[in-house]
Amino acid sequence: MPATPVTGRAWVALVGPFLFPWGQPGSRRVYGMARSLAAAGYDVVVASGEEGPSTPTRLDEVDGPGSVHYLGLGEIPSAQAGRLARSVQWFLRWGQRTVHWLDAQPTRPSHVLVAGGDAPYMVHLRRWCRRNAIPLVADVVDWYSPRQMRGGVLGPPHLSAKAALRYYYPRCDGIIAVSSFLERHYRNRGSRVLRVPPTLDVQNLPVHPRRDGTGAPELRLVYAGTPGRKDLIANIIRAVGRVHRAGAGIELRIYGPAPEQVRDLLDGEPTPPGVRVLGRLPQHEIPRALQEADFSVLLREPARFVQAGFPTKFCESLANSTPVIANLTSDLGGYLHHRSEGLVCDDHSVDGLTGTLREALRLSAAERKVMRELARRRALDSFDFRVYAQPLGAFLDDVRL
Template identity: 65%
Template sequence: MTQTADRADWVAIVGPFRFPWGQASSRRVHGIACSLAAAGRHVVVACGEHGPGLTPLPEAVGPGSVSYLGMGEIPPVGAGKIDKAVRAWWSWGARTVRWLDSRPTRPSHVVLYNGDAPYAARLRSWCRRNAVPVIADVVDRYSPEQLRGGRFAPPYLSALLAFRYHYPRCAGVIAVSSYLSDHFRGYGLPVLRVPPTLDARGLAGLADRRPDEGDAVRLVYAGDPGRKDLVATIVRAVRQVNRAGYRVELRVVGPTVERVRELLGGEPVPAGVRVLGRLPQQEVWAEVREADFSVLLRPPTRFNRAGFPTKFGESLANGTPVIANLTSDLGEYLTDGVEGLVCPDHSVDGLVETLHRALRLSVEDRCLMRKAARRRALEAFDFRIHARALTDFLDSVRH
């Protein structure tokens, strides 16, 4: 069978991310690639890992295809500071460009995901020389406090240069949120807004568990909180509700016990909170499916307005309603009392108030919310829904 990258009509998605799993960026690219395959495009994802060679992605469905391979752009485990600095500031993107040069045919488009300024500069230069349109898939607008070292540190300056200089000079932008969509349309660029997507149709859907009246309300937080998610606020709200004599159980997936204690300022993890640490992706989704609600609290910062939480669509796709305050475009997909409950703000008191509302819901109310959550995911977050818009967008973008 002819390899995808030997065809005359293939699309390259490139960047120093892990693929097909490993981080939120992995899942973002996975969704975009599967959408394009569903519309008939042949996609090669050149990720940042060391190996493998060209490998088909079996989850891709439709007349197109997705294959992936590793470029080795990400420093290997145990790499020293000098090696990391050389890759980040000198050779970032060089391996990917050499691979593009080695292909017998040029891609119709290059979709650039992340990489910051050095990577973006090298890829834009290659695309300019080869008359290939480059499209930036933009999912963040970093604030200084989001990155180690702050405002004058190299990581922030690199991200800022990419955002302000390189992305506006691409042929087009795929934006994860309306905030980013509006921003890049201000440069006169063609822009398509696509939220984080996944194979919602292929997931198991609604859990068999049907709670009895009087059962504890089971919550789940799943993810890496970083500096975005207010896990300590969630834990403290659960503690406060349980101290008042109610029954709420929270399972925290991702952070370790030590990390949760650090977020709590050294306080012990309270009763009613189970910290499960890192789990394989399928086990994460099983925990989400078994919960009555997933919980997501974020402060209304610029960074959170620009991004869009991947875990939100994943929760709905697993049939689990969401308790969240409204940041980014969540208000378009979360109707209070339908797909979940809207928290009035990101405070402990605001979440306590919302948890009391959850406790008053009947079993039937919760079952209706589960069905509505699943339905919303199939309508908005399944990768097939965005397939035609993405391929039409590529057709409209020229060098």
């Protein structure tokens, strides 16, 4: 395994089987934390189980004395691997390449930070950290529901995730929790916990002047992302269709899911007028799509797996100076205030969103402008990675063995 360049400062290994290369969807959480630690003076090496560069590649987008590098360790079996080979890798060898890479380093990291490590992966990683007296810190961002996992309640993915959440993570030396739900849970288990929401480079995200062409609708809405089992996109579409049929000039642009996926979410119903399903959008074009909308829209059921997470979509919208229309789940109530950073729905129902959309249509241009400014300010104050440099650095200092 390749050695990691170390400059003499303490370095942190940020590892996980499913970490994405920089710039891909799903990479924001990990690289937000990595850049916070670099701003605090750490050299961070992101070592993923995905295929990637075999030697560490430096990330230039870092603000601070530290650095961030990325490499792929290829823990994940290839698509051509047979079922037996995949099962052996999953149950017996999951995490072995990561600990072999750690063993190959000329100097040990000051900490190992694991993101998304399930039970088999945690077995190898925890054993290595205990043997080498290296603090192990888990970044926890979900509390998985059986309906989210292949095979349901008795499926291996759910059982593995459950074992990690309930057994392995509480035995780590520290927990970084994405929400107050997870913070309370692990603090009650006696863990040292720091809460860090999703973070972005808000400061360097440009906000462009909006392009208001002739014939633009009165209210422009956007949804960008993958609905999964959390976002109630069908309720959003039905509420927009209801308001549009009543004669309002409203348009919802949906980026991410394909038209056939949206039809499935609507149980075969046709997409109503006023809703445009535009499919996938390159990552670098998403900011512009958000900035051209009056509001982004997010509805979620207040189930436990929703309360435990924190929607990155929300942070991205505010960072792009686009207020959010949403019902309050997770910790959104601490960042979204009615007629400030957006509009708060009473609940996640079609009726609840319909009433809020009608209120949005009554807002003046001046009121919307103030809300855009407040949304951006909230993102700078609460979701920029620099805000968490000192807290994360202090937390790692506190969990040294």
